[in-house]
Amino acid sequence: GQRDRQTRRQLLGLAQITRLRRLLEEIPQHRGMAGAYLQGDASFGGKLQALQGRIEEHSGILTELAETSPCRLLAERARRLLLGWTALRQDLERLDAAQSFQRHSQLMAELLCLLDDVAEDAGLLDDDGELGHLARAAIDLLPLVTETQGQARGMGTAAAARGVCDAPMRIKLRFLLGKTRQTVQAAQEELRGSPAADDLAASRQATADFLDLVEDKLLATAPVTVAPEVLFAAGTQAIEQSFHLLDRLLDELQVRLTQIQRRQRRHWRLAQAGAGGLLAPAAWLLWAAFSA
Numbered sequence: 599g600q601r602d603r604q605t606r607r608q609l610l611g612l613a614q615i616t617r618l619r620r621l622l623e624e625i626p627q628h629r630g631m632a633g634a635y636l637q638g639d640a641s642f643g644g645k646l647q648a649l650q651g652r653i654e655e656h657s658g659i660l661t662e663l664a665e666t667s668p669c670r671l672l673a674e675r676a677r678r679l680l681l682g683w684t685a686l687r688q689d690l691e692r693l694d695a696a697q698s699f700q701r702h703s704q705l706m707a708e709l710l711c712l713l714d715d716v717a718e719d720a721g722l723l724d725d726d727g728e729l730g731h732l733a734r735a736a737i738d739l740l741p742l743v744t745e746t747q748g749q750a751r752g753m754g755t756a757a758a759a760r761g762v763c764d765a766p767m768r769i770k771l772r773f774l775l776g777k778t779r780q781t782v783q784a785a786q787e788e789l790r791g792s793p794a795a796d797d798l799a800a801s802r803q804a805t806a807d808f809l810d811l812v813e814d815k816l817l818a819t820a821p822v823t824v825a826p827e828v829l830f831a832a833g834t835q836a837i838e839q840s841f842h843l844l845d846r847l848l849d850e851l852q853v854r855l856t857q858i859q860r861r862q863r864r865h866w867r868l869a870q871a872g873a874g875g876l877l878a879p880a881a882w883l884l885w886a887a888f889s890a
Contacts, residue, residue, distance in 0.1 A: 604721060605859045611720020612855060615737060616848055617659040618713055622741055623841060624653050625683075625709065626748035629702035633752060636695040650687060657683060663716070672715040679708050699752060706745050713737055722851075728792070729854055735788040736847035739781050744840045746778040747805065751833025754812050758826035763816050771817060775809050789847075797846045801839040808836040 628649050635642040660683075663676035686701050693701065717723050717737045723730060753771055757763040763771070782805055789798050811832050815824035 602859065602862045605855060605862060608720050608722050609852075609855050609859065611716050611722050612848070612851055614659060614663065614716050614720075615713055615722075616852075617656070618709065618716070619741075619844065619848065620656040621653065621660075621709060622706075622713075622744065624649060624656065625702060625705055626745065626752075626837075628653060629699060629706075629748070630752055630755075632690060632698045632702070633695045633756065636690075636693065636698055637756075653683065663712075667719070669715070669719045672712070672719055675708060675712050675715055679705065679712060682708065695756070703749060706748075710741055710745060713741055729851070729858075731788045731790075732792065732847055732851050732854070735785045735792075736844060736851060739785040739788065740840055740844040740847070743778060743781050743785065743805070744837055744844070746774050746781065747808065747833060747837045747840060750774040750778065750808075750812060751830060751837065754816055754833065755826045755830045757816060758822055758824050758829045761822050763820075763822050768817055771812060775812060778805065778809060793850065794843060794846050797839075797843045801836075801843040804836040804839040808832040 628646065631642045631646050631649060635646055657680060660676045660680045664673050664680060667673040667676065682701075682705050686698075686705065689701075690698065714737065717733065722733045722737065725733065750771060753767060753774070757767055757771075782802060786798065786802065789795070792798070811824065811829060816822055816829070
């Protein structure tokens, strides 16, 4: 029936989002490695190539969405992302670190919009109950948290490496810190009473530790004294905890939707059996009447 079709659509959208989640982690990793490489650290050359291969492999979902999605705007965005990634990879050697960071961040902004497009198209954000709260946290909020954390880690590590955090950098970092705190708070509201409470607490703590470190050791002191590797490690811990929570929520959504689908199909079979049971006596009466 219609409900079963809707649930199948939601499960398909969730499967597409789960595949896009790989890129959500790998493109920012590429941004960080490219930044180090373009600033003269040749040891990242081989790692960059290996990561590019994985991104190429996982970008198959973008090709599928671009070629098969019935939603024209969604297909166009997937196509833009594919073209943007290809152009970035080809141009990388000609960019400086700042240009590379900006181009990667533009790609990530498109990817976050694509996640939302897929969720909207699949009807994953329509539910007003617990399913909707889980979906909004997993699709609208946590991917944004990982991206603002990633940008803050990249900018903060670069500033720590130089030993200077100039005024424009301070403004950008303060914006990213505020955006991260605001989005984490919104995710906590959506997940109030959810089964992912422990994962949420661990993620919030790691994020708070990282943001406090940036605030205290980078923004509140001059010159900067925090070691870049210390700041990078704290940012990485926060990002990993956020992805751990995101994966937990995607798994939970998969379980819930599969359970809903099973219930719907069981009800449909019972309804069919009931209809068959009602039709049998009527058929017998008709046969008896015509046989008389």
